[in-house]
Amino acid sequence: MFIAEVSKKYEITADTLRYYERIGLIPTVRRNESGIRDYSEEDCNWVQFIKCMRGAGLSIESLVEYVTLFQKGESTLEARKLLLIEERKELLKRINEMNDVLERLNYKIKNYETNTINIK
Numbered sequence: 263m264f265i266a267e268v269s270k271k272y273e274i275t276a277d278t279l280r281y282y283e284r285i286g287l288i289p290t291v292r293r294n295e296s297g298i299r300d301y302s303e304e305d306c307n308w309v310q311f312i313k314c315m316r317g318a319g320l321s322i323e324s325l326v327e328y329v330t331l332f333q334k335g336e337s338t339l340e341a342r343k344l345l346l347i348e349e350r351k352e353l354l355k356r357i358n359e360m361n362d363v364l365e366r367l368n369y370k371i372k373n374y375e376t377n378t379i380n381i382k
Contacts, residue, residue, distance in 0.1 A: 263301045272309050279309065286326050287312050289333065319356055320349050 269276045282288045283299075288308045291299045301309070308329075315325055328345055331338040 263306065265299045265301070268301045268306060268309060271306075272313055274309065274313060282309075282312060285322070286329055287322065289329070315349075318353055320353075324349060 263271075265276045265279055268274075269279060279288070283291055288305065291301055291305050294300045312325060316322075324345065328342060331342045331345070
């Protein structure tokens with residue numbers, strides 16, 4: 263699959279895909295005889311994983327570390343697991359913060375609906 267197809271499928275710009283590859287977020291993509299990137303199913307799985315993790319708020323730095331560890335093999339299993347556990351803790355914290363904001367918004371909307379507006 264060529265970069266334009268991957269870009270469209272995952273709704274990521276071609277520039278972003280090239281950037282992710284350049285910084286090591288996506289392992290180097292094989293190129294065909296014309297030098298054009300030809301994404302394999304495994305490459306696409308990495309794109310999907312990175313997009314999911316970025317959508318959840320994981321930093322580029324954490325993901326680069328994870329991919330680097332992954333490429334070093336089984337000896338890094340525990341380190342990868344610990345990295346993901348730490349990221350999960352941070353995600354849960356953000357989810358709780360967003361739930362607090364959601365409750366506040368719901369409260370404000372209810373006030374508007376009942377005409378008992380309170381600015382706090």
